[in-house]
Amino acid sequence: MEHLKRIYLGRTAITELPSSFENLPGLEVLFVEDCSKLDKLPDNIGNLKSLGHISAAGSAISQLPSSVADSNVLGILDFSSCKGLVSLPRSLLLGLSSLGLLRISYSAVMEIPQEIACLSSLTGLHLSGNNFESLPASIKQLSRLRSLHLEDCKMLQSLPELPLCLKSLELRDCKMLQSLPALPLCLESLNLTGCNMLRSLPALPLCLESLNLTGCNMLRSLPELPLCLKYLYLGDCNMLRSLPELSLCLQSLNAWNCNRLQSLPEIPSCLQELDASVLETLSKPSPDLLQWAPGSLESQPIYFGFTNCLKLNGKANNKILADSLLRIRHMAIASLRLGYEKAINQKISELRGSLIVLPGSEIPDWFSNQSSGSSICIQLPPHSFCRNLIGFAFCAVPDLKQVCSDCFRYFYVKCQLDLEIKTLSETKHVDLGYNSRFIEDHIDSDHVILGFKPCLNVGFPDGYHHTTATFKFFAERNLKGIKRCGVCPVYANPSETKDNTFTINFATEVWKLDDLSSASGTSDVEELEPSPKRICRANQINTP
Template sequence: MSSSNARDINLTPWAFAKMEKLRLLEFYVPDFRGNRGNKVHVLDEGFEFVFNELKYLHWYGFPLKSLQTNFQTKNLAILEMPNSNVEELWSDFPPPVNLKRIDLKRSKQLTSIPNCSGLKSLKEFNLRNCSKLKRLPELPNNLKTLGIAGCKSLVEIPSSFKYLNKLESLELNDCESLESIPDLRGWKSLKELHGCECYKLKMLPEVPNSIESLQLSGTLIEEFPPSFEDLHSLKSLDLFDCSMLKSLPSSICKSKSLESLSVGNCSKIDKLPDNIGTLESLKSIDARGTAIREIPPSISCLKSLEYLNLSGCKGEDGVGLILPPLSGLDNLKELNLSDCRIKELPLSISCLKRLESLNLSGCKGEDGLGLILPPLSGLDNLRKLRLRNCRIKEILPSISCLKRLESLDLSGCKGEDGVVNCTSLEELPSPSFHSSNNVVADFTNCLKLNRNSLNYFLEGIVLQMQRLPSIVERHRKDYGRRRHLASICYPENDIPEWFSFQSTGSFIDVKLPQHCFNYNFICLALSVVVTISDPDHQCDHQEDYYHKHSRVRYEHIVKSKDGDQYLNGIDHLFDLFQMPCCGPDCIKSNHVIIGFGYCFDRELCDDEFSFRFYVKDLNESNIEHIKVIKCGVHLMFGPNLETSGDDDEFSSGDFSP
């Protein structure tokens, strides 16, 4: 029975009088995230009927403070009461001995559970987010899964805990009052131990060599126990934000099955193990925000490595982070060196044939010279390049060969002359996209951009969409109107002339040409011109990202075929572009923004629709000093349009730049 949309139901003693054979009873609420309460109520005296045959009970939001003596059922196998009001599970009577599963998650009033060691059939016990529970009951040793994540008041674990040798998964995440975990070496079936955000946990327990996943981010552990040397099955080790951890033991390199290693924000760790290159299965290393000074040369032996994050590793003063040759990383797909102190990238970076994303944002290089970029001609698969706030001597020679580049962020770059916001950038590479990933080209305040180069860049985007309409269609299915397939921002006063429909202000009405949808229509391009009245605007919330950044948003109003109007996205606005609204990266003059790839429900559309554009911060407040002063819409069609004598207007190419 789903009670989410029903009227309030009061269960009286006679409600189940004719149901002595009842085996399944369910009061279900489908959307617990919407804080919907159960509308089924029970009298304070509870039930007078005994469910002799009941095997499965699911009661979301069970209203009573405990199960009562007259609720006994010897056949009950599954008891699920999420979000219940239970304070004590049962009292003054023994529990149903055939229980196999108990689920009391998010029962925030639960404070006590009696001895459960006699429940020999119990396999699963879910107590997640029972935030007032301070102690666990004695538990049966046949238990396989125990969920106690989010039990913020839990301070003690029973002595019987060490006998749970059949347990396969233990979740302790967010048990913020728990200070210790007993020896777990006897748990020969344990595969996963998750203890993230256990803020008082200082000692890692002894664990069995069967463990595959250790997630301990946000704890206060300082060192590893002796059993750590024998973890041959370990696949994932998450130590993110373990601020007291001083080092990784060299014995970690015995874990030949290790695939993922995270020591991000472990600010006291100053090196990776010298023999880390022996971890032949390692796919991911996250060492951001550490004190690492030098990457060991053996890292080049990690043939399986796909992700390497060294963001914020400053290295040693005067020397910076020392990188070894990277040529052996044959499968590396993402390399993040943002905010590192690096003088120059090794030439071997051009050997990373499978690299798809390279982030060098904030890399200043050596004082007076800037970061030296080697030729990137070997990066045949590079799609995203982040050079935000870099000091780079030369940009174009390094990036002009990147034929698959989809996203290039040069905002805030400093060239040889030291002027911010890429004022030295003149030429652009050819755009290219080969998947449904979006192209984002942000040329904010790049005042020296060659207009012919910019027009060629725009033309390249349009032509590729016309030639590859399947990419547009796949993008529409994957993302709908949540984001555009390609977006661009650059300094200019006018929307491109080839935009079919243009209007002054932030609102535009469009009346479509007759029979236009009979042709190979692909999508719409939208454009605005934004102006700023206060280029030196100082934000009142300098440290607040949500107030410092704005987004140009829009709503789409369609006149449907039955003559009515409806708003495409009445619940929220759609994003056209995001940009800072104060600070050094804010626009200093009029800028054009174009979003390509907008699709709408054309089967409902007659021949009229409208767009209204806004500028808001990320908290949905209006931005007063940045306004939309012009807007435009352009219809994009595919090639080889079939035309007839009556439709010459479509054969002239009026709908292409």
């Protein structure tokens, strides 16, 4: 069997392997995972110079053969869930200079020896679920280490100085951890879920993109957030009263059950403008997209969730509703920019827009079109002005009474959006349906869902046309329905100060009714939108 390269003996009742693998010179991979009766590996397994991957996860092995260190090509060593394994042989660590990944998670290791620094090629170290109280100071010498996994190390109380090149640090459910050292400047992902003894955080690295603090219920404040932060999770951080200014790149903020949070963070101070190339790119999808099923390549929605943050209701909520137009404007611009970035790098079939969920039962006044119940119908203006429609802001208040008491509480809101476009010669319908993301929290009070749904590529005709937009909202999964809803068209408006730049304006921003008919050159056109509130002058609009 000199050409045998892989042995896989997973989930078998095997109790013993041959004492020597010397007759398998070509062996590269040995898997004996979940062999719960196997307690020993061959003594001379390390003599094989081609052996690059050993995995005995879930076996009954209590010690590692020291001869493994003789393999100068071994890249992966996995002894996770070996409950009898309580130590790492120092001699083993001294010899594995080629090892790239060491995984000994959920075993019974009581101590990590200083010699771990000898693993000079190590890029991944997974030690989750073990019983050690600390890591050796020598770990900072692992100059190639990129990921360090220490989840469920329930005895871990502190960390030494960490390697400068570390990009991912996983500390979920390290319940005894009380403090963190200075974080590496290259760190991109930090997971502190369930670290409920932490009272403060050090300065966050500028490269950090994901921060998970779910269940850190002793944290009273957060440090300044990095500019490139994309994902922030704050569920059950019930000592937080306020949040710092958010990153301009933030795509997801989930702060459920932060029951002391009294105010939302300041709206990021960014330019509320879009380059014309953004709208041009998003308005002209590649024909190749027609080969993909709808939604198969959706851009990620921007989501800010404040479910069960009940202190935000009342006086604070009035301020939030007053600021909601600015928040939706910022999130709409951010979602269009995000969609543009994805469109130029890869194909997308749908822009998902943005969504914010917070306690309350009122629809903000700037929604010029409001209705009790779950449906609403509006008329859009005719001619070239309508071609600058880039989407709709929407608002819904779902009825959170459960259909049945035993149902698991989660829901999402679905919007059926249909545009009926009539010209003198034809009528066409454009389906622009929208699904919000799942809301999985147990909610017992009214919440408001505010969002922006992009709808580029509608294809409005050049001449006179009559367009009706019909919205029907549905509360899916265990809910009664929709109490109230509102919609507001959103248009692109050329910037008066910068060429090839657009702002986005909402239909509630005042414009003069006379400007539309005078710009169109047709005085007897039927006025299609009775609301006196419009967004800008039609003669300022140029189709992107």
